[in-house]
Amino acid sequence: MNVDNNRILKDKTFDKSRWIQMPRNVVVGHDALLQIPGIIDDLGVAGPIMLLSGATTIQTVGARVAELLQERPVTTCLVGRITYDEIQRIEEAAKEAGSVLIIAVGGGRVIDTAKVVSYNLDIQFISVPTAASHDGIASSRASVVTDAGNVSVAAQPPLAIVADTGVIATAPHRLLAAGCADIIANYTAILDWELSHRLTGEAISEYALTLSKITAEILVNNADLVSHNDETAAWIVVKALFSSGIAMSIAGSSRPASGGEHKFAHMLERLVPDSALHGEACGLGTIIGMYFHGGDWKGIRASLRRIGAPTTPKDLGISNETCVEAVLRACEIRPERFTIFDTGITREAAVAAVEALYEV
Ligand SMILES: NC(=O)C1=CN([C@@H]2O[C@H](COP(=O)(O)OP(=O)(O)OC[C@H]3O[C@@H](n4cnc5c(N)ncnc54)[C@H](O)[C@@H]3O)[C@@H](O)[C@H]2O)C=CC1
Ligand SMILES: O=C(CO)COP(=O)(O)O
């Protein structure tokens, strides 16, 4: 059933209750893909299936999943950018096919699209991440691109997650490193949430906050193990991504995992689309956010370096000026979410922060 906590909270009848929705089955490990037919049966979802994938991932993992489903009625649909137009197109296709279940095989965009489409159509979906590149694999939020920048919308968490460590370990290391950076971003997301709590009285969830923080700490403690691609690294990062997603589900918002560093990343994506992976831009934003918080920004940078994630605009192939612009304009994204980037940073301060990224 669809749950929009924001909508529910506006209704006085429900102002003392909130729904937390979680995945029911989580299968992580080698050849986990092979368990998809059994998982569908276990969930008791019978009827036409929509296989949602990306242009690249359909050729490899998507094709393998299609083969596993060949006994069942399946419609395949490919996803590009996640916009409301794309969402509507896929909704129409799912309605026409009478789909009762979506299986999303791909990166964050594919999975977020499935979350929104399944939420709007009130059908179920299974998340099959092909890379450990983002912490949206389990969360009940989705990030949609609009003219005003990325918006975080209520969406459906997956009924099941199937993370095949064999598949994830063969994805390019850049994707794994981006996923780690998306988790390391929790450090500043939490600081921003606490700052907003102190300055604006925004409600905080101690459980969501603590889970988000512990997740980032465990990942950083294992930085050496995730600095290369193997199934151990895939396991460690998938567990962290899952845990971070659960923190978002507990909070009923992306707050525990998305603060000013994400606003910076969404602005960078708007200024120079596709110049970086989501997690890479968030990692850069985390160093800058920690610098402004007066925290151990060099420690964050060292962890990102160890994992193999970019730490400067140059690493991303963008100019320092563009990076400064993203720092100054991060506050335009989701202005209701107060963060360190919403405290009136001057151009001089932004330039100094970006130059500091190159310090040895
Ligand atoms: N809902 C939530 O809580 C969250 C949502 N997100 C969203 O997720 C998206 C970012 O996810 P990404 O996965 O970084 O981006 P993405 O979905 O664009 O994928 C990045 C690239 O990786 C490729 N790829 C995926 N698996 C592969 C494999 N096994 N081998 C080779 N290439 C592979 C894809 O084809 C694509 O070109 C953004 O839209 C972001 O806003 C990110 C974090 C949390
Ligand atoms: O990316 C996220 C957490 O890593 C959440 O997405 P938003 O920044 O769109 O809320």
Ligand SMILES: [Zn+2]
């Ligand atoms: Zn993120």
